[in-house]
Amino acid sequence: MSPAQNHLIEQLPPADRQRLLAVCQPVDLRLGQVLCERGDVLNQVYFPVDSFISLVMQVDEHPSLEVGMVGREGLMGATLMLGVDTVLQRGLVQGPGAAWRVEGAAFRRELALSVALRRSVKRFLFVRMAQMSSAAACLRFHLIGPRLARWLLMSQDRAHAQQFHVTHEFLAGMLGVRRVGITAAAGMLQRRGLITYHRGQLTVLDRAGLEQAACSCYASDLAAYQAQFD
Structure with a gap:
């Protein structure tokens, strides 16, 4: 597996990258x-390579809601940087594939x-x-269609493919809306010719x-990342 496929690992100096990968x-x-x-308790940290992870919240008896997504641009478990080892959201694999996993104690040593x-x-x-912050405003002010387009773009960015498997029921849960x-x-x-969907297979x-078609939050999220890492 190439470390260059996770952007955070790729950007490390060679010696730091080699030392981190040695414990992954x-x-x-x-x-x-x-x-x-x-x-x-947050015992493990994941650096996705060609997989991606949904960060999901559930409050009381209400359906779950996706509040974030992590792919090869980042990691799951970053709060260890703050000295906090309590998990805030469910980590659900939305896109199968490869990742680097490191134990929490080893990750803390590498941070030091x-x-x-x-x-x-x-x-x-x-x-x-x-x-x-953008997702909270998006949920309140934007219509389902533009939000769905944004979600599909985010997923495609991390799936690195034109086609992926997803159901209407799953999408409803991720966006917090009815099926x-x-x-x-x-x-x-589909009528606009942007996607096709058949038996759970969605193609862009x-x-x-x-x-x-996506709401402005998609471009805003990209800009936030690029301002820090590009």
Whole structure:
């Protein structure tokens, strides 16, 4: 597995990167695998390579809601940088594939040794804060169609493919809306020739058109990341 496929690891100086990878284990993440639950002790950190992870919240008896997504641009477990080892959200594998896994204690040691790693994790935490703020406003003010287009773009960015498996029921849970709303929004995107959807297989046909259909939060999230890492 190439470390260059995770952007945070790739950006480390060679000596720091080699030392971090020496304590990492390559793992294959399965679709639907739960990596952690809210309230758990954060014992492991994941650096996705070609997989991606949904960060999901559930309040009382209400359906779950996705509040974040992590792919090869970052890591899951960044709060260890703050000295906090309590999991805030469920970590649910949304895109199967490869990742690097490191034990929490080893990750803390690497943070203590590497200025570059500390800087990158701090910047990623800032990006996550910006994106979660954007997601809260998006949930309140934007319609389902543009939000769905944004979610599909975010998933495609991390899946690195035109096609991926997803159900209307799953999308409804991730966006915090009823399934009928997803069906209507997806139908609109299909009629515009932006996507096709058949038996759980969604294919992006027109990436540029999907970007135009998405709410402004997609571009805002990209800008927040690029300002810190590009």
